[in-house]
Amino acid sequence: MNKLPYIFSLVVLLSTSFGPSSAQAQERRGWSPQAKGAVIGAGSGAVLGAVINKRNRAVGGVVGGVAGGAVGYGVGKHIDNKQKERARIAAANRAAAARNAEYRRSLARRNARQTVAPTRLQPAAMPGNSLVAGSAAMAYDAQGNPVPYASNAAYLPNDAYGDASHPYSTSEYRRKSW
Structure with missing residues (x-):
């Protein structure tokens, strides 16, 4: 009579584990990391507790x-969170790469459509601090606006303005190298 509860619990366990399921029509998926951790932890904990x-x-x-x-459920939840974080980072990297590729394509389309207007050179007054001997030339863009010419300026124009990885990133001009 002492073995009756054990036999009854074994029958209930087997009938719930191997019995017909109401979700058989749905697609069968694998176990979640939480479920795997809980089952492994419960089994090993039961054995160790009995010993x-x-x-x-x-x-x-x-x-x-x-x-x-x-404890097994907690470990499984931690593993699941790590997998979700890796998936989130991978999706963000894919989205950034797609944005970068689209940006490059738009630049290529814009450069293909854009026609380059020739610059015309006109004589201009030479500043006193210029190192260029002879007549200096001033460059003009397509709209006729003067474009600073490096040899006529007291300072060189800074092409890397705003880029913190270059020197003089906060100044529109950089000092002459001489």
Whole structure:
């Protein structure tokens, strides 16, 4: 009569594990990391609890199984969170690469459409601090606006203005190298 609860619990366990499921029509997916961790933790905790508690192995197995299941679920949840974070970072990297590729394509289209207007050179007054001997030339863009010419300026124009990886990133002009 003492074995009746064990037999009954075994029958219930087997009928729930291997019995017909109402979700058989749905696609069968694998176990989640939380479920795997809980099952592994509960099984190993039950075995260790029964081994440790020699006076009452059933109580030791139950307590060990509950504690092992909780710890296993926590470990599985941690693993699942790491996988989700990796997937989120990979999706963000793919989106950034797609934006970068689209930006490059738009630049290529804009450069293909854009016609380059020839610059015309006109004589201009030479500043006193210019190192160029002879007549200096001033460059003009397509709209007729003067474009600063490097040899006529006291300072060189800074092409890397705003780029912190270059020197003089906060100044529109950089100092002459001489």
